[in-house]
Amino acid sequence: MRFAGPGILHLRGVAVIGLPFLALSAIVQPAVVTHTFVYDAEAAHQTVAVAGTFNNWSRSAHLLQTADGRTWRLTVPVPVGNHQYKFVLDGERWVIDPRNPRTADDGGGNVNSLLFVAPEGFEVPAQVGDGQITVSALAHRTELPFISWEDGRLTLVVHTRRDDVESVEAKLGNRSVPLRLVSQSPFYATFSAEVTWDRRAPIQYEFVVRDGEKTFALQAAPNTKFSIDPAKYKPLDPPDWVQDAIIYQIFPDRFENGATANDPADVRGWTEAPTYYSFHGGDLAGVRKRLGYMADLGVNTIYFNPIFEGPSNHRYETTDYFKVDPRLGTNAEFADLTREMERRGIRTVLDGVFNHTSVEFAPFKDIRQNGPASKFADWYFVRSYPVRVDTPGSYEAWFGFPSMPKVNLENKEAANYMLGVPQYWDERARVHGWRLDVANEVSMDFWRQFRQRVKSLGEERWILGEVWTDATPWLQGDQWDSAMNYRFRETALGFIATGRLTPSEAIDQLMSVHLGYGAPVSRNLFNLLSSHDTPRFFTMCEGDRQLAHLGAFLQFTWVGAPSVYYGEELGMDGGRDPDNRRGMAWPLATDDNPTLRHYRALTDLRRTLAPLRRGDVAETFADDAKRVVAYRRTFHDEEVIVVVNRSDELQTVSLPWLGQEEWIDVWNSRTLSADQPLSVPPLDGAVFVRPSREANALRDRLAARVPAP
Numbered sequence: 116m117r118f119a120g121p122g123i124l125h126l127r128g129v130a131v132i133g134l135p136f137l138a139l140s141a142i143v144q145p146a147v148v149t150h151t152f153v154y155d156a157e158a159a160h161q162t163v164a165v166a167g168t169f170n171n172w173s174r175s176a177h178l179l180q181t182a183d184g185r186t187w188r189l190t191v192p193v194p195v196g197n198h199q200y201k202f203v204l205d206g207e208r209w210v211i212d213p214r215n216p217r218t219a220d221d222g223g224g225n226v227n228s229l230l231f232v233a234p235e236g237f238e239v240p241a242q243v244g245d246g247q248i249t250v251s252a253l254a255h256r257t258e259l260p261f262i263s264w265e266d267g268r269l270t271l272v273v274h275t276r277r278d279d280v281e282s283v284e285a286k287l288g289n290r291s292v293p294l295r296l297v298s299q300s301p302f303y304a305t306f307s308a309e310v311t312w313d314r315r316a317p318i319q320y321e322f323v324v325r326d327g328e329k330t331f332a333l334q335a336a337p338n339t340k341f342s343i344d345p346a347k348y349k350p351l352d353p354p355d356w357v358q359d360a361i362i363y364q365i366f367p368d369r370f371e372n373g374a375t376a377n378d379p380a381d382v383r384g385w386t387e388a389p390t391y392y393s394f395h396g397g398d399l400a401g402v403r404k405r406l407g408y409m410a411d412l413g414v415n416t417i418y419f420n421p422i423f424e425g426p427s428n429h430r431y432e433t434t435d436y437f438k439v440d441p442r443l444g445t446n447a448e449f450a451d452l453t454r455e456m457e458r459r460g461i462r463t464v465l466d467g468v469f470n471h472t473s474v475e476f477a478p479f480k481d482i483r484q485n486g487p488a489s490k491f492a493d494w495y496f497v498r499s500y501p502v503r504v505d506t507p508g509s510y511e512a513w514f515g516f517p518s519m520p521k522v523n524l525e526n527k528e529a530a531n532y533m534l535g536v537p538q539y540w541d542e543r544a545r546v547h548g549w550r551l552d553v554a555n556e557v558s559m560d561f562w563r564q565f566r567q568r569v570k571s572l573g574e575e576r577w578i579l580g581e582v583w584t585d586a587t588p589w590l591q592g593d594q595w596d597s598a599m600n601y602r603f604r605e606t607a608l609g610f611i612a613t614g615r616l617t618p619s620e621a622i623d624q625l626m627s628v629h630l631g632y633g634a635p636v637s638r639n640l641f642n643l644l645s646s647h648d649t650p651r652f653f654t655m656c657e658g659d660r661q662l663a664h665l666g667a668f669l670q671f672t673w674v675g676a677p678s679v680y681y682g683e684e685l686g687m688d689g690g691r692d693p694d695n696r697r698g699m700a701w702p703l704a705t706d707d708n709p710t711l712r713h714y715r716a717l718t719d720l721r722r723t724l725a726p727l728r729r730g731d732v733a734e735t736f737a738d739d740a741k742r743v744v745a746y747r748r749t750f751h752d753e754e755v756i757v758v759v760n761r762s763d764e765l766q767t768v769s770l771p772w773l774g775q776e777e778w779i780d781v782w783n784s785r786t787l788s789a790d791q792p793l794s795v796p797p798l799d800g801a802v803f804v805r806p807s808r809e810a811n812a813l814r815d816r817l818a819a820r821v822p823a824p
Contacts, residue, residue, distance in 0.1 A: 147192040148232050153214060154179060154187040154202045163187040166209075167200025167230070168584055171555055174203040174515060195234045195302060199227035206515065234276075234302060241279040246327030252276035252303060253333055255322060257343050259587050263633025264350040269312040269343075272630055273322055273333065274303045280326040285310060287320045294322075298626035307630055314345040350635070353596040354548075354575045356462070357639035359728050361718050362678040363414040366647050367421075367443050368394055368428045369698050370681055371401025379442055385698040394428050395698050399444035399452050408704065410459050412684060412711075413718025416676075417456065418464040418550055420647055422449065425473050429647070429696075431466075431552060432473035432518050436536045446543065453545040462547040464577065465540065469533045469561070470553045471512065471519040474504050478529075479520055494529040495520050513553065524561040533561075534568045541572045548577030550599075550641075554589070555582040562594040579641055590636055600640040600675055602628050604652075607644055610744075610761060611666040612655040618737035618744040618761065626735060629674050634731050640675035644683065647696060651680070651689040660686060661798040664713050665759065668800045671717040672727055672757045673746075684714035716817050720781070720802065723813045726750040727757075734772060741766045743795065756803040760795040767792045778803040779810045784818040 152165045163179040170176045179187035179202075199219055201209045211218060212228040219229040236251040254274040255261045261272045273283050273294060283294040283306040294306035312318050319340040322333040335341045372378070372385065378396045385395055399422075409417070421430035424440040439449045453463045472479060478491035486492075486500045496511035503509060504517050513519040524530045540546050549569065554562070562580075569576045578596045580589050586598035603625070610621035629637045644652035644666050656662040663686065670677045685703040689695035704711065721727045730748035737744050742762040748755050756773065760766050775789040782802040787793065795801050804810045 147194050148235060149190055150193045150230070150232055151188060151190040152177075152179060152200075152202075152212075155213065156181075156185050156187060156204075159184055160187075161205050162203075164203040164206070165189060165191075165200055166203050167227070168198045169193050169200070172514075174206055193230070193232050195232050197301075198230045198232065200230055201227055237276070237302070241276050243278055243281055244327050246329045247279075248324060248326050248329065248331060249276040249279055252279065253324065253331075255333060255341065257335075257341055257348070259351070259590055259633060259636070260631035262343070263635060264312065264314065264348075265633075265635045267311055267313055268309045269318065270307060270309050270630075270633055271320070271322075273306045273324075275306065275324065277302060277304045279304070280324050282325050284323040284325075285320050286323055287318070291323075297630055298623040300623065300627060305627065305630055312343075314348075317342055317344045319343075349592045351590055351592040351596065351633075353635060353639040354577050356547075356575065357577055357597065357676055359722075360416040360462070360639075360676040361414045361721060362416045362418055362464070362641065362676055363409055363412070364418045364643075364646065364678055364680045365402060365420065366397075366429070366681060366696055367399070367402070367419060368397040369696050370397045371405050371699060371701070372396035372398060373400030373402070373404040374398055374444070377442055377444065387698075389428075389693040389696050389698070391693050392428065393693075394442065397698070398442065399439070399448050403452050403455065406456065406459055406461070409461065412679075412715060413722060414679065415460055416462045416464060416547075418678065419466060421466045421468055421552075423468075426475060427473075427518075431468050432471075433468050434473045434475045435477075436533075437539055450544040457545045463545060464548040464550055464579065465546055466552060467536065467549045468552040469522065469524070469536075469565075470557050471521045474518055474520060491529075493526045494523055496523055513556070524558055530561055530564065534564055537565075537569050537576075538572060541576075547575070548579060550579045550581065551595070552581055554580035554595070555584075555586075559589070559594060562589065566594055577639075585631065587631060590632060597636065597639045597641055597676075599646075600628065600642045603640070603642045603670070603673070603675065604644055604649070607652070607666045607669055608655055611662055611669060612652065612657075614742075614761065617739045618742055619739050622735045622737045622744050622746070625673060626732070629732060634674075637674045638676075638729065641678055642670055642673065642675035643678045643680065644670055645680040645695070646678075647680070648692065649695065650691055651687060651695050652683065653686055654688040654690055654695075658688065660710065664710065665761070665798050665800065667714065667717055669759055671721050672748075672755075672759075672800070672802065674730075674732060674748075677717075677721070679714065684711055686710035712819070719813065719816055723809065724753075724755050724802075724804065726753050726755040730755065736768075736770060738766075738768060741768060743768050745770055747772050754805075758793070758795050758801040758803075760797060760799055760801075763797045765794055765797055767794045769793065773803065777806055779806050779814055781810055781814040781817055784814050 154163050164174050165177045166172045166174050177189055177191055179189040181187045201211055203209055215228045217229040218226050220226055234251055236249045241249060252275055263270045271285055277299050285292040285294060285308055287310060292308045292310055294308040296304055297307045298305045319342045321340045324331045324333055377398055379394045382396045383393045422439055422443055423430060423433050424435040424438045425432045430440060439446050456463055478494045481491050482489045482495060483502050499509045511521045513521055522529055537549060566578060569578055580586060580595040581599050583601040589595045606621055606624040609616035652666055653663045682699050685700055685708060687700050689697055726748040730750035733747045733749045735746045743758060743760050743766050745758040770793060778787045780787055780801045780803050782800060
């Protein structure tokens with residue numbers, strides 16, 4: 116959870132003449148502190164491990180030790196911040212820490228223990244103006260999340276300790292540029308500024324940090340300025356089309372059954388409750404049948420969960436990467452479908468599962484049959500022979516599931532095989548991007564090769580990685596273009612669904628992600644409320660339609676590409692997997708469904724207003740007492756002001772951004788004159804734009820969504 120003040124504060128530059136300087140080297144964040152995990156066992160165990168967000172939930176990376184068989188201990192370095200974790204008993208049973216009363220819901224229906232790791236030097240309370248600066252908290256380096264570049268503008272970011280310094284200033288030769296406080300967390304404050312840079316020559320700079328009577332120089336090394344060489348610096352430049360994308364996620368077996376001839380023999384009824392192993396008959400013909408529906412909804416990109424042949428309904432266990440699962444259709448049907456989608460203005464994004472395969476994948480079958488003599492023996496992480504699926508531990512598998520043996524992508528032949536998959540489909544169908552499953556568990560070297568291969572097919576091919584935490588290490592320009600923004604979902608859950616976050620906490624969480632990636636990356640993030648891996652947002656709102664609508668409003672007006680999980684636009688509910696993968700509720704797809712009308716209005720809103728797709732966040736606002744947040748987004752000479760009211764009462768707020776002009780609230784079909792108070796309906800929002808013919812037309816189209824106040 117992040118805590119913050121009232122949004123962006125503008126700070127003045129400071130004079131530094133005559134004040135003492137101390138050159139400080141940049142400190143790579145997050146800082147790391149040692150922590151001792153202790154587990155008191157109630158019974159005997161062979162192994163006890165700790166798994167959490169700090170080690171990608173590995174059940175084997177951190178094994179505890181015991182002297183008496185009861186008390187298990189391990190001291191390890193842990194990054195500063197909040198971490199969720201559990202103990203793993205004997206490699207299988209996951210339990211929370213009985214010593215730790217602090218827990219957190221992970222947003223997927225699981226409860227984990229919560230660890231708070233404080234940085235060194237934070238024992239003494241911070242106070243602005245006391246002349247004391249916590250040196251261990253100062254950080255900047257010449258890569259994301261501390262720099263980003265776009266259209267001649269270089270964004271510089273500095274981290275300090277929260278409530279610790281009065282100001283931060285960038286010094287570039289004779290230029291001085293004040294940084295502004297843009298967000299805060301329980302530990303850190305984030306300061307940011309933009310400077311002009313045409314990338315024709317190297318740029319050098321340092322920072323002046325002031326508190327009280329002391330001023331410090333933050334530098335790359337003592338007496339050495341930060342320096343960026345344009346010949347070496349390659350900013351991440353995602354495909355241009357993604358920031359305009361409205362994505363629709365389809366779980367193929369549950370979207371629509373368009374051809375019963377390819378149904379498996381054990382197909383279950385469409386409305387029957389799904390199980391982990393049930394098939395319900397969804398297929399590519401069903402997707403084609405509903406293309407008109409999706410076009411009317413306003414989506415322009417479809418992300419398919421895996422479609423390649425595999426034994427399971429989710430197909431994350433791949434048997435043949437070059438063949439569409441016959442229960443979905445044929446390769447030719449898929450190719451024709453992608454061309455038809457493209458004719459309708461809808462792009463295709465496929466799910467690539469390169470970390471693991473099914474046990475029926477030909478190379479793994481060969482290992483099972485031929486043992487160490489198999490030419491594919493090094494394609495996997497075999498621990499012992501013979502390799503049998505029913506023999507736990509004879510090979511490494513994803514999350515320990517024996518049906519998903521992990522591929523050794525350090526093996527050149529295995530890597531080349533997987534690298535050939537995008538090219539194969541690019542030559543046969545219209546594929547515009549790849550979503551990479553459990554992408555944080557694959558070596559970065561493989562993703563670097565993957566990027567080179569995919570981008571050789573066209574720079575507009577999109578590479579989207581799955582990671583549930585900070586994706587910065589993979590977004591340095593050499594691997595992915597984007598990441599699934601589960602951190603946005605976390606904020607939406609906390610602020611909208613449960614109400615546990617204050618408006619200032621929510622806006623600071625949103626801004627921390629936005630600034631952490633930089634505007635060009637942020638605009639192509641995959642912003643989601645629900646997915647095949649989470650309970651549906653409607654269920655997390657406990658069936659409250661207004662809250663669910665407000666979450667979608669936040670999603671469609673914030674920075675990033677919104678993704679609608681199939682049926683979300685109809686108000687479908689669903690708990691943890693497999694309940695979140697029910698058959699699409701097509702009887703709800705009627706014009707009188709208020710949720711469907713709401714989503715159609717949101718897609719119209721976003722597609723019409725360029726600042727909602729391509730705009731920067733110029734300023735933010737939060738009122739904790741009234742439970743209101745607002746943000747101003749600008750694109751060239753256009754701007755949009757968005758207000759979100761999380762309270763169940765009509766709220767009136769004052770925003771200086773509106774000035775003395777007339778504005779149109781297109782969302783609520785009203786005009787706001789200069790002398791009128793700004794009121795926002797309960798559990799709803801407002802979208803203000805300057806009067807224009809286009810704004811008037813949008814207001815009229817959206818008027819059917821809600822009566823004018």
